[in-house]
Amino acid sequence: MRVRIVPSTRDGRHQLLTSYLINKTLAIDAGALSIGLTQEEQRALRAIIITHTHLDHTATLPMLLTDLFDELRRPIALYATQSDFDALVKYIFNPRIWITIETLRNEHTALVEHRPMRAGEPFDVEGLTILPVQVTHTVLTHGLLVEDEKSAVLFTSDTGATEKIWEVANACAKLKAVFIDLSFPNALTELARVSEHHSPETLLDEMKKLRSDIAVYGVLLKAPYRDRIIAEVNTLNDPRLTIAEVGRDYDF
Numbered sequence: 001m002r003v004r005i006v007p008s009t010r011d012g013r014h015q016l017l018t019s020y021l022i023n024k025t026l027a028i029d030a031g032a033l034s035i036g037l038t039q040e041e042q043r044a045l046r047a048i049i050i051t052h053t054h055l056d057h058t059a060t061l062p063m064l065l066t067d068l069f070d071e072l073r074r075p076i077a078l079y080a081t082q083s084d085f086d087a088l089v090k091y092i093f094n095p096r097i098w099i100t101i102e103t104l105r106n107e108h109t110a111l112v113e114h115r116p117m118r119a120g121e122p123f124d125v126e127g128l129t130i131l132p133v134q135v136t137h138t139v140l141t142h143g144l145l146v147e148d149e150k151s152a153v154l155f156t157s158d159t160g161a162t163e164k165i166w167e168v169a170n171a172c173a174k175l176k177a178v179f180i181d182l183s184f185p186n187a188l189t190e191l192a193r194v195s196e197h198h199s200p201e202t203l204l205d206e207m208k209k210l211r212s213d214i215a216v217y218g219v220l221l222k223a224p225y226r227d228r229i230i231a232e233v234n235t236l237n238d239p240r241l242t243i244a245e246v247g248r249d250y251d252f
């Protein structure tokens with residue numbers, strides 16, 4: 001399985017928005033798809049999974065769909081909870097902000113097709129099996145266990161301290177890596193707690209819940225604090241924990 005954090009800033013190193021590209025055809029979250037993927041990569045996308053509706057995870061979904069207007073011959077599959085899809089239709093795909101979901105169609109096809117997902121119910125997409133697991137954030141949010149025949153990778157999405165996803169992780173024998181929220185530096189641990197994110201300090205506690213053979217990649221580092229968070233993680237000197245590089249292809 002090939003995983004890339006899609007770049008979302010001018011220098012390509014900091015992460016402002018969230019999207020992962022899995023292999024060539026599946027995206028997790030739509031924060032950065034129109035920004036950090038080439039047009040060819042955008043045309044290859046067949047499915048997008050939305051972990052929650054916060055803007056940094058959904059911002060480029062409207063542009064992506066309209067940019068693909070001429071290209072699509074079948075819809076992009078949009079996996080999201082019913083409540084998240086309803087929120088996207090109400091708050092984003094309305095005429096004041098963009099265009100309605102009903103008008104997102106060309107002469108051949110609707111541009112997008114909603115496929116409801118629910119916590120605890122696995123589904124197959126683009127040769128992968130996905131298990132959504134509810135995590136602990138300020139709104140309904142799902143982490144995703146993504147498996148192929150060889151390996152599995154866990155994406156927590158935005159979360160603070162949580163439980164269920166670690167039960168799932170520890171039970172998955174072929175799990176290779178976890179990409180976990182590490183938004184804030186230690187000085188902002190209280191803010192991390194109330195906004196349901198992590199700092200290095202809270203992440204260390206969280207990692208005690210995970211089997212010791214799994215690589216942990218810190219992601220979603222808030223851009224203004226990225227260098228501070230990296231320095232703090234280096235001080236921890238924990239071989240399991242590294243900061244994921246934006247734009248790099250990871251193979252598992």
Ligand SMILES: [Zn+2]
Nearest residue numbers: 052054137158
């Ligand atoms: Zn969020």
